[in-house]
Amino acid sequence: MSRRADSSETRPDPRQFRRSLQRWFRLRGRDLPWRRTRDPYAILVSEFMLQQTQVVTVLPYYQRWLKRFPDFAALARAKESEVLHAWQGLGYYARARNLHAAGKFVTENCGGEIPAHTAGIAQLPGVGRYTAGALASFAFDRPEPIVEANIARVLARLTNWQDTIDTTAGRAHLWRTAESLLPMTGARDHNSALMDLGAMICLPRTPHCGACPVRRFCRAVEPALLPRKKQRPATVCLRERHAFTRQRNHVLLEQSHLRWQGMWILPRLASTPRRRPLLELDFPFTHHRVTLAVFARPAPKIAHANQQWFSLRALDRLPVPSPHRRALVQLLPLPSGSRS
Ligand code: SF4
The missing domain is CATH 3.90.79.10 (Nucleoside Triphosphate Pyrophosphohydrolase)
Known part of the structure; x- marks a missing residue:
């Protein structure tokens, strides 16, 4: 028997799943500063900062950044040394350079306004499928799926996906599953809720299945063993x-x-x-x-x-x-x- 789960059998019923997830999210979802705004610039800043970095680390940087560079125009005018200085301590400085380049791109090519669709957003430097979907759903409430580390873990467990997730087939499965669960309206809250479920309940080593709002839809048999990943190179x-x-x-x-x-x-x-x-x-x-x-x-x-x-x-x-x-x-x- 193949170790790969049959995804058509293992995806939960989307409508009931979303209802349970949203009920929990309204009560327990995280109140984060980038969720209190619909400003695409502020949301883009948060998304760049959150790549590979925890929320608690990002919070003070995010507030300081918006004071120093409040919009695309201010960021585009800044010198690279100022941008790197503001990013100092967050690491992965290519993100700061890409964000700076995105600021210039939007100012010079888009009249200072970020496009409201994923194809346009994906033209920005440093923006891949995840960030384009995140911006489209969080800033414009477009029905776009997203898959990042927390959501990947939740989806792999929900569908009891036994293969590795960091392969072409594994990634395709996760994106298909995310799409199948997505609502046509309210993608902003849906994507935020999935993220919070991964960050607060469906934790990497010890998932709190007893407190999970979507437990009845979950097919995971040994959730702590999922998701599986390719072996990392030795340190x-x-x-x-x-x-x-x-x-x-x-x-x-x-x-x-x-x-x-x-x-x-x-x-x-x-x-x-x-x-x-x-x-x-x-x-x-x-x-x-x-x-x-x-x-x-x-x-x-x-x-x-x-x-x-x-x-x-x-x-x-x-x-x-x-x-x-x-x-x-x-x-x-x-x-x-x-x-x-
Ligand atoms: S039941 Fe457990 S493994 Fe399944 S989604 Fe909820 S927390 Fe994750």
Whole structure:
């Protein structure tokens, strides 16, 4: 017998399913700031920030971002260094660059207004099927399905999908199931409810099936084992060497053109010095565990073209990735504002 569930038999009855889900959502759904607005710009900002990042981390960034760049025009006018600085600490900086590019695209090509249909939204830089559907349903209440991590888990369990979900067939199954459950009106609340069900009840390791509003529609036999995913690559340990060079109230930094492109980091060292590092700290990066080792180095006579001296006061306004800012905070008497 195939391990794959027969999806035509395992999809719940859509109307009854939606009724149960909505009843629960009206009572228990999360009150999130991006759900209190219909402004497509604010919703797009939240969607970019929420990719790979938890709600609790995003909340303060979202509020600060909207104060600093309240609309597409303000974002389009900003310099890249300002955008990276506002994103600093959220990680995955390609999202910030894409959001900046989307701001310019909407301003230059769409008269400052985002298109209200998925085909138009999908033209924006960094916008894939999920984000286009999310924007169309959350901002315009269009009947568009969405599948992100929480919803994928719920749908795989509801249909007892035994194959891996991160394959072409697995993704197709999830999108088909999401479509089959979608209402023609009220997609905004429906998609939000599915997300909240995954975030609050149908949890990754310990689903709270006893409290689940759609339990009677669920076919999962061993829900904690679902969804299945392809094996991840093993974690690779890396050691990266950087220099700490200070002259009175100035520190030498280098503008990165690789990872953290455009941000300012401690200058790279080509070889390992014989002496001990001033400090070491670890941080994760995709499937890597990186050790940042920082060594004292005397001031060079001439700095490289991509290197520059900055006063300690100026560091607060610079986009510096979190691991390098943590190192600077430990090595320098920075003003309190620089420690965020
Ligand atoms: S019954 Fe359990 S596994 Fe099924 S959707 Fe609800 S919480 Fe998830």
